[in-house]
Amino acid sequence: MIFKKAFASGWVLVALASPLVIAAGCTRTARDIRQLPVIKVNETVMTAGEFSDRLADRLKLFDDLSAKDSNVLKRTKKLIVQDFIVQSVTQHWAKRHQIFVRKEDLDSEVNKIRKEYPDDIAFRKSLADQGLTFDAWEERLRVTLLQELVQETLMKGVARPSSDEMKTYYSAHRSELQLPAALHIRQIVVANEADADRIRAALKAGKSFAALAKKFSITPEGANGGDLGWVEKTPQNVFSAKPYPLKQWQVVKSAYGYQIFQILEKRSGRPLTFEEAKKRIERQLLAESEQTVYSDWLEKQVLKSHIYKNDSLIDHIYVQDRSEN
Numbered sequence: 001m002i003f004k005k006a007f008a009s010g011w012v013l014v015a016l017a018s019p020l021v022i023a024a025g026c027t028r029t030a031r032d033i034r035q036l037p038v039i040k041v042n043e044t045v046m047t048a049g050e051f052s053d054r055l056a057d058r059l060k061l062f063d064d065l066s067a068k069d070s071n072v073l074k075r076t077k078k079l080i081v082q083d084f085i086v087q088s089v090t091q092h093w094a095k096r097h098q099i100f101v102r103k104e105d106l107d108s109e110v111n112k113i114r115k116e117y118p119d120d121i122a123f124r125k126s127l128a129d130q131g132l133t134f135d136a137w138e139e140r141l142r143v144t145l146l147q148e149l150v151q152e153t154l155m156k157g158v159a160r161p162s163s164d165e166m167k168t169y170y171s172a173h174r175s176e177l178q179l180p181a182a183l184h185i186r187q188i189v190v191a192n193e194a195d196a197d198r199i200r201a202a203l204k205a206g207k208s209f210a211a212l213a214k215k216f217s218i219t220p221e222g223a224n225g226g227d228l229g230w231v232e233k234t235p236q237n238v239f240s241a242k243p244y245p246l247k248q249w250q251v252v253k254s255a256y257g258y259q260i261f262q263i264l265e266k267r268s269g270r271p272l273t274f275e276e277a278k279k280r281i282e283r284q285l286l287a288e289s290e291q292t293v294y295s296d297w298l299e300k301q302v303l304k305s306h307i308y309k310n311d312s313l314i315d316h317i318y319v320q321d322r323s324e325n
Contacts, residue, residue, distance in 0.1 A: 039081060040308040041088035052317050054080050057131065068318075077314055087143060089301040090150050099153060101145045109141060151294060158293055161285035169281050170274050177277040181233040181269035186226040186262040188212055189219040196251045196258035203249050209262045218257060230267065 034049030058076050059067040066072050094100065117123040127137050161169075170177065186209055190196050199212055213226030221228055252259045272280075 036310070036313060037308070038310045038313050039084055040306075041085055042092055042305050044088040044091065046084050048313055048317065051080060051314065055317060073318065077317070081309065081314070085302060085305075085307065086298065087147070089298070089305050090147050091143070092305070093301055094146055094150050097153070099146070099149050101142050101149065106138070106142055106145065109145060110138060113141075154293055154297055155290050158286065158289050161282055161289070165285060166278060166281045167274065169285060170277055173281075174271060177272045177280070179267075179270050179272050179276065182230040182267045183233060183263050184265035184267070185228045185231050186210065186213060186264060187219075187228055188217045188222070188226050188260045189257045190216060190260075191218060191257050193251075193253075193258055196260055199260055200249055200251065203260075226262070233269075 034047060034052070036048045037045045038048050038051045039046045055076060058080065059072075062072060114120070114123050117126065124134070127134060130137075132140075188199055188209070190199060195216070199216060202212060203209060210225030210227075213222045216222070217226055248261075248263055250261050252261070
């Protein structure tokens with residue numbers, strides 16, 4: 001029984017390996033099989049058809065060969081099951097606690113996303129490329145917003161770390177809490193080497209780097225005199241195809257064009273003081289506490305839920321090239 005889904009390089013067929021025998025030699029049709037439950041969490045059900053659709057959708061991220069790899073299939077199926085369980089217990093808990101996504105909030109988020117596209121045609125084409133109707137996409141968005149609301153509710157009870165806790169963390173992780181070495185840099189970016197040579201000649205003649213950046217640089221920071229702020233001194237950085245140290249007025253050819261650098265200040269690396277690291281430590285400890293609260297909550301919800309999973313049917317859902325049919 002074969003279920004067709006659009007795929008990156010043609011078609012992928014999400015299939016059930018041979019008809020399933022259900023009684024005294026009788027078999028079910030493909031439509032019947034698609035309606036069979038593969039996972040049930042409390043009252044929420046995912047059918048074989050829905051599972052196969054989600055599987056085909058996720059496998060779009062892989063090439064045809066990887067999509068048929070047994071390990072890839074196994075991991076992808078496991079993720080679909082896990083995501084469905086999390087989604088289901090979250091919705092169940094939200095319903096019991098009267099947490100819901102207001103229509104105006106959903107509409108606002110929809111409009112925000114639609115504005116990222118040049119027009120409605122481009123937006124609709126994006127949905128079509130994903131094999132989604134607008135209603136199906138909007139429902140996915142609603143589920144995502146609901147999960148965020150539930151997490152926000154759970155996080156309200158998380159206490160901020162105390163000063164003593166932060167100091168203990170600082171003592172244990174002092175070697176990791178570093179202010180990296182960095183350069184405060186301006187740059188001018190031009191399209192070709194001839195322009196770069198003319199800029200360097202103007203600099204040697206005493207012209208202002210910032211003024212030249214405003215006039216000639218083709219990148220956005222040119223309007224601010226080419227100021228890039230502090231750039232960490234890493235062995236290979238995003239601004240240059242060559243490693244540090246840069247030289248004053250050095251010209252570097254890169255994917256951006258020809259870059260001319262001015263070094264304004266240099267900063268050596270050093271350990272952060274507790275006061276300098278305090279905000280970072282607080283964020284880290286708070287994130288760890290929130291993760292613990294959420295993990296404990298999720299484990300409890302799963303344990304309290306009635307979960308049914310048809311492993312045999314899930315195992316029979318696989319990928320097949322159209323050419324193999």
